Amino acid sequence: MPKPALIQNEFDERLLQLLISRIEDYAIYMLDPNGYILSWNQGGQNIKGYTTDEVVGRHISMFYTTQDRRKNLPNEELASALKNNIHESQGWRVRKDGSVFWADVVMTTLYDDDGYLKGFAKITRDITERKKREDQKTLVNAELERRVKANTEKIIARERRFRALIENSYDGISLLDRYWNVLYRSKSAARINGWSNEERAAEKFEHLIHPDDLGIVRDLFRRVLAQPDKPFVGTYRTLHKLGHYIWIECQLNNLLNDPDVEAIVCNFRDVTGRILADEQIREKTGQISNILESITDGFIALDKNYCYTYANHRVGEMIGIDAANMIGKCVWEMFPDAVNSDTFKAFKRAMENQEYVTNEDYYAPLGLWQENHIYPSPDGLSVFIRDVTESKLAQASMQQSESNLRSVFENTDLAIVLFDTETRLLSFNNNARSLADKYFKTELRIGESAFYYCLPERVDDVQRIFRKLRRKSPIVYEVSYPSAPGQLQWFEVRWVNVLNRQNQPIGVILTLKDITEKKQADFERDHITTDLIQRNKDLEQFTYIVSHNLRQPVANIKGLSDILSDEMAADDPNAPALQALGISVSNLDKVIIDLNHILQVNSQANDTLEMVSLPELIEEVKAGNSQLIAKHHAKIHCDFDAASKLNNLKTYLYSIFQNLIVNSIKYRRPGVDPVINISSKIAANKACLYFEDNGKGIDLQRNGHQLFGLYKRFDLSVEGKGMGLFMVKTQVERLGGKISVESEVNKGSTFKLEFPLK
Structure with a gap:
């Protein structure tokens, strides 16, 4: 009979096998010492898809992937279990249908009572879902780590860019505490005012401010402290390291209460060039305004809509209106009777064609004859207006009296020429016509300027005569013309103002009397004296040309050159030539000024x-x-x-x-x-x-x-x-x-x- 203990052991083993066979969530099976399957349970069939008949007697390597079998992983795990009595591992295992699952495996060695190896007990659990969750978690964590790393790198890069932007900004940036001590300065701050951080820290803020601007800066700082988070802008002068003052434009924002800043943010830039340019513009504008107010002609500036943007006081005198009240008003609304007039058409033509236009016109409501010189620009018109009413009335008056004087003109031995106040020829007699044919080889024409008939060397004299006629009359002198080789014909020249009943000049009479015989009789006696007088006149004429007539055209050329330079683009191909012209004219002007100084020595x-x-x-x-x-x-x-x-x-x-x-x-x-x-x-x-x-x-x-x-x-x-x-x-x-x-x-x-x- 079997021993009771043996019977009990067999009973226990069968009971265990029965329990194992009923477990459905775990694959529990026995292996012999070489890894061949000895038993199989329902859990193994559920997990791996094999029945008992399909697996018993087969090697456990059937459950491993091809890659693991090549690595001899099944035998290595058996050896590990034999060595350590237990082996735990996780890995991919293969089902009957070829699909894989993630298995949690525990392999334990089994010995008999005598200590001999009976085999191995292997428990396999399908934890694929947990594996997926862990893998997903791992992926999520990896993605989070990647994103954190990427965001960190972006933040660092942005910080570096921001710092580089600050350090290389054109503007200076400083952070100040409430006592105006410097907490931070950008590199550009040192570039602007020349002070290094150490040098700046050693100087008190007040010592760097121009004394005249110190009150402005203190008031600005008080407002900044009193109103946090509100930017304030101020412009003042500060001391440069080299010892001169520069103008800076400073924006201050009190962020002392901002935990991320805790400072007063100061952005500033050097605006010295702009301030000086503005001052020069104001100075030039003032100079231009003074010039326009001092000229005898009227001057107006109109915008594209023909509205006044400037009018000098002379214009106001012409029309009887305060020039300041004209600004902003349309010229055609102020003077509706001028619409479609010659002036209206001239303004339109100048604006549309962008060309210089001049015209004369009569405005009946004011009884005003005006001579307009119209200069266009893309922004509007600049118009110089000359009141020629008196000249026109004088011309009409002289034309009316011409018939009465004609008989006198033609029955005298004098050559007589009549001019208006603008030096235009109004009338002449036959003697004057004969002299013009003989000495000027030209025909006298009504309306022609007196200077047209002057010899080049006498133009300045005639100009001076017309100027003197405004102060005195008559002007008498003698002049000669060559009549034959080696011979001269002398004339006594007399210029006389023609006055109206109001004792105002309305014209000029020029008479020439032949005094050749008298001059020939006196020539020998006065030869030396005449020579000295002529030399003195030549010297006076030269002095006058240098000090007045020569410098005026040079000044005009210089002014026009400056205007063209201001309006010409820097890349214009004519710019170098114009610049060279400006330099040459400036040098010529300096020479003339120097000569004037020298010539003044004689007069002084x-x-x-x-x-x-x-x-x-x-x-x-x-x-x-x-x-x-x-x-x-x-x-x-x-x-x-x-x-x-x-x-x-x-x-x-x-x-x-x-x-x-x-x-x-x-x-x-x-x-x-x-x-x-x-x-x-x-x-x-x-x-x-x-x-x-x-x-x-x-x-x-x-x-x-x-x-x-x-x-x-x-x-x-x-x-x-x-x-x-x-x-x-x-x-x-x-x-x-x-x-x-x-x-x-x-x-x-x-x-x-x-x-x-x-």
Whole structure:
């Protein structure tokens, strides 16, 4: 009979197998020591799809993927279980239909009572859904990590870009605390005002503000502190590291209460160029306005809708309206009777064709004859208006009286020509016609300008005559024309104003009387005198041309050149040529101005002598050059005990003193403050003045023979024209004195002036 213990063991084993076979969620089966399946339960069939007959006796490698079998994973897991008594793992397993699932496997070794290996117990659970959830969670976590990393990189990149933007911004950026201490400054801040962060931190904010703007800045800061989160903008001057002041435009925003900022944000930029440009524009606008208000013609500016944008006071005088009340009003609404008039059509043509137009027109409601010069631009019209009413009335009056004078004209030995006040020819007699044919080879024509018939060398004289006629009448002189080879025909020329009943000029009568015989009789006697007079006239004419007629066209050319330069685009191919023209005209204008200064010496030499106080004269020179003296820390010492007054021309002495003092300051030694000692002495009935300085000195051996020459310069490091010493020598000699110099390079110069006491 079997032993009770053996029977009990068999019973227990069968009971266990029965229980195992009923488990449906776990595959529980036995393996022999070599891994072949000995038993199978319902859970195994549910999970893997095999029946008991299909798996018993087969090796467990049938459940592994091809890849795992190649790796010999089944046998490695058996070996691990044998070694460690248990082996736990997870991995992909294959069902009967070829699909895979994620298995949680526990493999345990089994021994008999004698300690011999019986095989292995293997429990497999399908945790595919959990695996999917974990994989999904892993994927989600990985995606979250990726997104966090990407967002972090973006934030870092944005921060770097933002910092780069701030550091390289054209504007300066600073963060300030409530006491205006700097917490942060961008690199551009140092570029704008030159101060490094360390240098800026060492300076108090108030010390960097221009004294005149300090009150404005303090008020701005008070408002910023009082109103958080509201931006305030201010413009003021601040000290640059190089010592000059620059204009900055500053925007302040109080974000002290913002936990992310906790500072006052200051954005600022250098607007010095804009401020100076605005000042220049205002200055030029003021100059233009002054010019337009000072001219004798009326001037108006109209926009595209023919509305007044500017009108000078002369226009108001013409029409009897305050010019200020015209601004903004349409010209045709103010003067409806002018619609479709010649002026209306001229304005339209100038605007539409963008071309210069001139016209004359009569406006009956005001009884006004006007001469219009219309200049268009894309923004509107600029119109110069001249009141020619008197001229028109005079012309009509003279035409009415012409028939009465005709008999007189034709029954006299005089050549007679009648002009209006604008120098246009109104009438003439036969004698005048004959002279024009003989000497001008042209025919007199009604309406032609008097200057058309002038010889080129007489144009200036005739212009001067018409100007003088406004002040006096008659003007009489003599003139000659060649009548035959070596012979002259002389005429007495008389210009007489024609006045109306109101004693106002309405025209000019020119008469020419043949005085050839008289002139020939007096020629020998007056030959020398006439020659001297003619030379003097030529000199006066040259002086006048240089000082007036020549400079006026040059000034006009310069003005037109500046206007064209302002309107011309920088890339215009004509820009270089126009710039060269402007430079040439400016140089010519400077030469003319210099010549005027020289020519004025002759006229000033006739000024009245006066007793000039030398100490007072020095103070006047110092006052006129105070900025130059202060800028270069110049010291001027005077000793006039020997002679404190001179009976002389004050204008000359002032010019001489100023040129010598300014030269001593200009040609100072680098790093040495200029010192000028001026003293006087009396010697041999002469007053001697000494100007001693500690400047660069002059190489007299090399340049002494040209020292007082016109436009002679020897030190090109200093701006100048080379006129100062020339003018000094000229003026000293005009006063009957002389000038000499002693000098040594890098030690200074001494100029000695000698003037006669009488």
